[in-house]
Amino acid sequence: MTAYRFLEPLDVLFLRGNKLFGDPGSYGEALVPPWPSVAAGAIRSHLLAVDGIDFAAFARGGVSHPALGTPQEPGAFRLTGFHLARWRGGRAETLHPLPADLVATGCNGERRLQWLRPVTPAPGLAGSATLPRLPALATDSREKPEGGLWLTQGGWQDYLQGGQPRPEAVVESKDLWKMESRIGVGLDPDRRRAGDGQLFTVQAVVMGRDVGFLAAIEGAEPPADGTLRLGGDGRAAAVRAVEYDPPEPDYGAIARDGRCRLVLTAPGVFPGGWRPPGVDGEGRFALHGVRGHLVCAAVPRAEVVSGWDLAKGEPKPAERVAPTGSVWWLEDLDATPEALRKLAESGLWPEEGYDVQRRAEGFNRIAFAAWGES
Numbered sequence: 001m002t003a004y005r006f007l008e009p010l011d012v013l014f015l016r017g018n019k020l021f022g023d024p025g026s027y028g029e030a031l032v033p034p035w036p037s038v039a040a041g042a043i044r045s046h047l048l049a050v051d052g053i054d055f056a057a058f059a060r061g062g063v064s065h066p067a068l069g070t071p072q073e074p075g076a077f078r079l080t081g082f083h084l085a086r087w088r089g090g091r092a093e094t095l096h097p098l099p100a101d102l103v104a105t106g107c108n109g110e111r112r113l114q115w116l117r118p119v120t121p122a123p124g125l126a127g128s129a130t131l132p133r134l135p136a137l138a139t140d141s142r143e144k145p146e147g148g149l150w151l152t153q154g155g156w157q158d159y160l161q162g163g164q165p166r167p168e169a170v171v172e173s174k175d176l177w178k179m180e181s182r183i184g185v186g187l188d189p190d191r192r193r194a195g196d197g198q199l200f201t202v203q204a205v206v207m208g209r210d211v212g213f214l215a216a217i218e219g220a221e222p223p224a225d226g227t228l229r230l231g232g233d234g235r236a237a238a239v240r241a242v243e244y245d246p247p248e249p250d251y252g253a254i255a256r257d258g259r260c261r262l263v264l265t266a267p268g269v270f271p272g273g274w275r276p277p278g279v280d281g282e283g284r285f286a287l288h289g290v291r292g293h294l295v296c297a298a299v300p301r302a303e304v305v306s307g308w309d310l311a312k313g314e315p316k317p318a319e320r321v322a323p324t325g326s327v328w329w330l331e332d333l334d335a336t337p338e339a340l341r342k343l344a345e346s347g348l349w350p351e352e353g354y355d356v357q358r359r360a361e362g363f364n365r366i367a368f369a370a371w372g373e374s
Helices: 036-050 055-060 153-160 251-257 337-346 356-360
Strands: 002-009 078-088 091-097 102-107 110-115 117-119 134-136 149-151 170-172 177-188 193-207 211-218 227-230 235-242 260-264 284-287 290-298 303-305 319-321 327-334 366-370
Touching (some): 002 036, 002 078, 002 227, 036 055, 036 078, 078 356, 091 153, 153 366, 251 337, 290 337, 337 366
Antiparallel strands (some): 002 211, 002 235, 078 211, 091 149, 227 235, 260 327, 284 290, 290 327, 303 319
16 A cells, blocks of 8 residues: 655755755755655654654664664665645645656747657767667757756646646746755864854755645555654654545556657666666566567766765765656567556566665656657
8 A cells, every 4th residue: 555645844945965065165955856765764764753763773773663674674665756746726736847758948938848759860870879769859940948847747647648748737946946045054063163164055945835745655654644854954844644646657558559658757776877677788678577679768967866874874875866757768568557557666676686775765766658749
């Protein structure tokens, strides 16, 4: 069973990115939405506090939690989804970043959404791409793509079904949150006072009214209400249990069509860089009963994710990740609707040898989308 919780900030949030800061004159940028590991850590800490588990003993591995296990051997808890969301009409509506194959441009004050389509390069055209097709945008004008855009839940449903989302289904970041600069002072722990010349600046995230995050949790039943500490400095966020029906494609239609798109809904920690697990050197894909041939990919520039390991008291290893919204096109698809659904629910994790910590933190989550107009 999946438990859904709407997390609504009660204060500004310090959602720190992956860059170090704190030195005199440094500037700490915020990341919205934060890595799913931020939400996973906040929810796990909340569970430990509610259940009266001693944090120090848990960090040492001296006590185990029924759902969380220990830091060395995690239990059944998994974050299976983490999305920007807003509260509308008595329910939570998720918001999704534009997938890499959907480009928004403006013309005469009107926004247009256009597809990147997989095309075969012309004979004699050389390049470094290893796949047989390239994602291309066919347009009759030169325009700069817009950034900072989000699809509403309805627009995301249209996308998964292979349809063209309407321009009205796009929301701008400025309508969801704003940034404020805050001044911080470094502390001298030995003299118990402010450090000399240690002023720095950080970005604070001011979420709009009724804007927050939706977390999907498996393997544990978090409290249905209350507050938890979210992000840097442990700012408060209200917890609300919600009913949520996640958008899905028509798995039967995808299986019959024999081709589809694979879309990352969370950052991808892949040993093969931009190549998802299950893909060999020839582009053949095979994972959890789903087989196909990788023919094209739209993967933006890699990002780096790290974090702080509270149990060990040290930074987590920095890892390059494929960004949320990366898209892969699969042809010669051989899979049942049930196998497609199972892979979407389990994420892009191999049968064995995966990173149990990152899996529990919600990385490598995916959605299938019909090939559609692309």
